[in-house]
Amino acid sequence: MLFYYYGFPHQDIGPEQPIPFSHRVHAGTKQIACRFCHPFPDHGPRSGLPEMSKCFFCHDYVIPTHPEIMKEKQTLTTGMPILWKRVFYVPDYVQFNHQPHLRWAELACSECHGLVEAQDRLVRRQFKMGFCIDCHQQLGAQTDCWLACHH
Numbered sequence: 001m002l003f004y005y006y007g008f009p010h011q012d013i014g015p016e017q018p019i020p021f022s023h024r025v026h027a028g029t030k031q032i033a034c035r036f037c038h039p040f041p042d043h044g045p046r047s048g049l050p051e052m053s054k055c056f057f058c059h060d061y062v063i064p065t066h067p068e069i070m071k072e073k074q075t076l077t078t079g080m081p082i083l084w085k086r087v088f089y090v091p092d093y094v095q096f097n098h099q100p101h102l103r104w105a106e107l108a109c110s111e112c113h114g115l116v117e118a119q120d121r122l123v124r125r126q127f128k129m130g131f132c133i134d135c136h137q138q139l140g141a142q143t144d145c146w147l148a149c150h151h
Contacts (some may be wrong), residue, residue: 017084019072028117034109041098041109049084052076088113089126096127103119105139 026032035041040048052072059069074084090096101107109116112131116122136143 014087014119014123016022016121018082019068019075021035021115023122024118026119034116041102046062064133073090079087087122094127094129107124110136 004053026037027034037050037054038048039054040051053076055069055072056076059072061067064073072082101112102109114123114125134143134144
């Protein structure tokens with residue numbers, strides 16, 4: 001029965017992470033804003049992975065004895081990093097900056113990252129130049145490669 005609830009294996013499902021995290025529960029059901037956990041998209045080039053201590057704003061009180069929460073708490077107290085598996089890729093030669101996209105173009109996170117609030121495990125995505133060029137053309141944004149993205 002759980003098989004049908006969670007869908008068919010390997011179909012639109014991202015990599016298994018060291019500690020399971022559901023964007024569907026956190027961003028969807030609980031309606032926690034992206035910027036609460038991802039601290040830097042408006043202030044710099046990277047959105048940043050949340051500090052583990054941020055999780056315990058809630059999880060010190062909400063299901064603190066859940067085995068996965070306890071596992072995360074242990075890594076926090078021992079200082080051992082969690083090796084999360086990357087799901088969004090931009091080529092190394094591209095200098096992508098979240099700030100102009102969010103601050104000036106006022107794009108929603110979902111414009112590029114999809115409806116994460118509907119996903120338990122985020123689907124891997126490698127951003128290709130065509131995706132960016134199409135969007136820039138639709139919005140009338142700069143398409144000069146060397147001034148915009150490739151430095």
